[in-house]
Amino acid sequence: GAGVSQSPSNxxxxxxxxxxxxxxxxSGHTALYWYRQSLGQGLEFLxxxxxxxxxxxxxxxxxxxSAERTGGSVSTLTIQRTQQEDSAVYLCASSFPTSxxxxxxxxxxxxxxxxx
Amino acid sequence: xxxxxxxxxxxxxxGDSSVINCTYTDSSSTYLYWYKQEPGAGLQLLTYIFSNMxxxxxxxxxxxxxKKDKHLSLRIADTQTGDSxxxxxxxxxxxSYIPTFGRGTSLIVHP
Numbered sequence: 001g002a003g004v005s006q007s008p009s010n011x012x013x014x015x016x017x018x019x020x021x022x023x024x025x026x027s028g029h030t031a032l033y034w035y036r037q038s039l040g041q042g043l044e045f046l047x048x049x050x051x052x053x054x055x056x057x058x059x060x061x062x063x064x065x066s067a068e069r070t071g072g073s074v075s076t077l078t079i080q081r082t083q084q085e086d087s088a089v090y091l092c093a094s095s096f097p098t099s100x101x102x103x104x105x106x107x108x109x110x111x112x113x114x115x116x
Numbered sequence: 117x118x119x120x121x122x123x124x125x126x127x128x129x130x131g132d133s134s135v136i137n138c139t140y141t142d143s144s145s146t147y148l149y150w151y152k153q154e155p156g157a158g159l160q161l162l163t164y165i166f167s168n169m170x171x172x173x174x175x176x177x178x179x180x181x182x183k184k185d186k187h188l189s190l191r192i193a194d195t196q197t198g199d200s201x202x203x204x205x206x207x208x209x210x211x212s213y214i215p216t217f218g219r220g221t222s223l224i225v226h227p
Contacts, residue, residue, distance in 0.1 A: 004158070031213060042120075042204065042219035043159075050213060091158055102147055102166070103213060107158030 004108035006092050012114045013082055021077045021111045025094030032075050034067055038088045082115045118142040120218035122205050127224045134192040136221045138205030141186065146210035148181060150190045153202045200225045
């Protein structure tokens with residue numbers, strides 16, 4: 001596809017259930033990021049993947065959050081035992097090395113998660 | 117940690133210029149970015165500036181960087197209603213691949 005895609009676009013789940021959010025980056029982009037955007041807040045960094053290197057998980061808010069990236073392409077963000085405070089828009093972005101090192105990010109449309 | 121600050125709201129009249137301001141704390145910032153987010157959409161890169169530049173112009177957009185004061189601004193000339201959106205400033209230090217984002221400035225353009 002031409003851009004970053006995410007699925008589902010909306011997800012409503014009950015408190016305590018597990019959810020999986022999917023991101024398809026732009027083909028050839030080696031870097032992939034997950035962010036969380038809560039109402040009225042900026043972007044909260046969650047996790048960063050770069051090629052085959054170990055991911056930077058420093059932004060994950062708790063051990064209920066995990067992510068994987070298979071084959072250096074598609075990524076899945078999993079939230080276990082969801083809580084109401086997990087309600088937010090989850091954004092995925094990808095980028096690629098450029099000659100100038102600008103590493104501009106290309107964002108997907110996001111998944112809006114609502115925990116009831 | 118490093119911080120990026122923006123005012124939360126800006127209201128302008130259609131046809132006027134808009135200036136969105138951003139301050140940051142990371143003295144090692146290498147790249148500074150402006151993103152636009154329309155309702156229900158992800159962020160779209162508008163422009164970026166390298167830290168050794170003080171100005172960059174791209175059609176209606178002008179970015180000014182005052183590295184000494186750690187101040188970045190985005191000027192939109194002849195603002196249109198289609199420019200109504202949230203604008204995010206972000207910075208990235210040379211040693212990091214993870215940018216720090218501000219909370220976003222909501223630009224409201226009224227006729």
